[in-house]
Amino acid sequence: MxxxxxxxxxxxxxxxxxxxxxxxxxxxxxxxxxxxxxxxxxPRRGRPAAQTSAFGPSLELALLRHMLSGDGPAAWNVNQVVLWFKEHGLVVGRTGILQWCRRIGLYLPDQTLPPGLLGHKCYRLRSFTLRLDPGHYQALGCRPVSRVAIDSRGAIHWRLHASDALQASDHLALWRPLVDASHKPTTLLLAGASTLQRLPEIAAWLQQRSGSVALQEPEGTDATDTPARPTTRHPLLSPQSSESPPMTLTHLQRLEAESIHIMREVVAETDNPVMLYSIGKDSAVMLHLAMKAFYPSKPPFKLLHVDTRWKFREMYAFRDRMAKELGLELLVHINPDGIEKDINPFTHGSAIHTDIMKTDGLKQALDIYGFDAAFGGARRDEEKSRAKERIFSFRSGQHRWDPKNQRPELWKLYNARKHKGESIRVFPISNWTELDIWQYIYLQNIPIVPLYYAAERPVVHRDGTLIMVDDDRMPLKPGEVPLMKKVRFRTLGCYPLTGAVESEAATLPEIIQEMLLTTTSERQGRVIDHDSAASMEKKKQEGYF
Structure with a gap:
């Protein structure tokens, strides 16, 4: 799961x-x-996994002792383990050995790796962890962390260490026998090689073996390939043979690649793009994708927040912190007419508030700064009018959208040509779902506003919706008393127009589980979507994002 x-x-x-x-x-x-x-x-039928009639804990420990002692072969593979059992008068099949290896976490390759560099002996280096009983570790006198080298024939060379923290001497203890046993130049492929090469002891050894040893990063793992984000460790999959087709991408990787392609296409085809940053989870994913798309440079566009003055206080704090941490230029625009008339959702209602503070405010900002393309985080699964809008959504000189006059987007080819005065609204994550967004946030460790996590918060019941009392500007009705409830938000906007949901999901896995079970749209809690029939489509035709 x-x-x-x-x-x-x-x-x-x-x-x-x-x-x-x-x-x-x-x-x-x-x-x-x-x-x-x-x-x-x-429960399994028959014997436990990796157990034959004579393959018990004592024999398992004896085999591990032999493999770690160095008295056996220099490199181990499945066939050599089978031979070891035969020498002890036991017949254990390859399937039983592979099951045992999986149970304890030992990786014995069952197929060869692609050949190394031409004319070189090539080893691919990895770390791994054994899953043994505590008594085994005590009996073996070692820690579970090990260093592994796999050669081009699939044989494994390994060494366990007494400490979890690997020192330069621990690495060299594995490398020296490999190089000494080779009679031709040797290449060691190791993620993090560039860092290890700067250690004095390793640098001196490489200098001493200059011309016969090369230490380098595996292809595609250079530190400059991706932003410096914490990564999630995934289970080690079996290596592909040279004849095997390349591993296919997961659906999240395909969505990520599509979004990055769209962003790069817009930057290449337009003059002055901008990214609308509304501080929610979709904006967080879009910002992360933008940082990846143009890494190691900063994204070649500014962030724009069309403020209504009625966002949650935690959203404002998070917005400023992210812009500062990432070193991006953030533009904040508030409709001056709305400030002068003190437009707010309580006195004027959600429809007027949205029209003046959001729609008119957005059109003003685009005209003032001369932006001809704007990235937005709308997704097709959110609402029916967004479902029929193209990824490249063209707007007239008055920022109006005509749903009956949209360009085809065949084979992911996008036509960004436009007349003077026209603009484009671009939705890079249009094909993502709410569950995709949460899974990607979890996998990429993307920071989000804490309001998405369940916590005790003061709320009032209004028209079947839980509204959070975020500050003292919110007028309470006669007899209305805020109650402390454990709630979270599936979508974020102006706090008087955003409904909370009662939830116990305080972590990302719990939120993902909740998403798998839910049957309602996240925008069910947005009051502006219920102003009138087809209200969202009317707002979009008038210029709303």
Whole structure:
């Protein structure tokens, strides 16, 4: 379930867990229906996994001692483990050995890796963790953290260390035997190689072996490829053979690639783009995608927040903090006519407030700064008028949208040509769903406004909606008393027009589980969507985003 929540495909989960597709599908359906408690684990029939009639804990410990002692072969693979059992008078099949390896976390490759560099002996280096019983670690006198080298024939060379913190000497203890046993130039492929090369002891060893040893980053893992964000560790999948097709992308990776392509296309085809930043979860994902799309440079456009003066206080604090941390230029525009007339959702109602402070405010900002393209975080699954809008949505010189006059977008080809005075609203995450957004936030560790997490907050019941009392500007009706309830927000806007939902989801996995079970749209809590029939489409035709 954890792998599916992280966006892995069914085939990848089958490969890691060795479970059948029907088993995985049944577990996912049970989880969606009733959470973790509904996922049943059926007891295995017959012997426990990786146990033959004579393969018990004592023999397992003896094998581990032999593998770690250095008395056996220099490199281990499945066939050599089978031979070791035969020498001890036991017949243990390859399937049983592979099950045992998976159970303890030992990675013994069952197929060869692609050949290394031409004329070189090539090793791919990794770290891994053994999952042993505490008594095994004590008996072996070692820690579970190890360093592994896999050669082009699929054999494994490994070494356990006494400490979790690997020092330069620990790395060299594995590298030296590999290089000494090789009779030709050796290349060591290691993620983080550029950092290790700066350590004095390793630098001196490389200088001493100059011409015979090369330490370098594997292809595609250079530190400059992606922004410096915390990463999530994923299970180690079996290596692909040289004849195998490349691994397909997960659906989240495809969505990410599509969004980045759209952003780069807009920057290439327009003169003065801007990203609308409304501080919500969709804006957080868009901002993260923009940082990735143009890394290591900053995004070549500014952020624009069309403020109504009625956002949640936590949203304002988060907005300023993110702009400062990322070093981006943030423009804030408030409709001066709205300030002069003191337009607010209580006195004038949601329709007038939205029209003047949001729609007119946005059109003013686009005209003042001369922006000809604006990125927005609208998604097709949110609301029916957004479902029929193209990714490149063209607006007239008066910022009006004609839903009956939209350009085709065949094969993900986008026509950004426009007449003078026209502008484009662009929706890079249009094809994402609310669940996709939450899964991506979880996987990429993207910061979001704390209002999305459940907490005790003061709310009042109004027209079937829980409205949070965020400051003393909110007038209370006679007899109305705020109650402390554990609530969170699925969508964020002006606090008098945004309904909360009662929830216990205080972490991202809990929010994802809640999304799997929900049957209502997130915009059900937005008061402005219920002003009148087809109110959102009318607002969009008038210039609302």
């Amino acid at each position: 954890q792998l599916r929540l992280e966006g892995h495909t069914l085939s990848a989960v089958k490969q890691v867990t060795q479970l059948s597709a029907p088993t995985i599908i049944s577990a996912v359906k049970a989880f969606r229906a009733g959470g973790w408690a509904a996922v049943t684990v059926n």
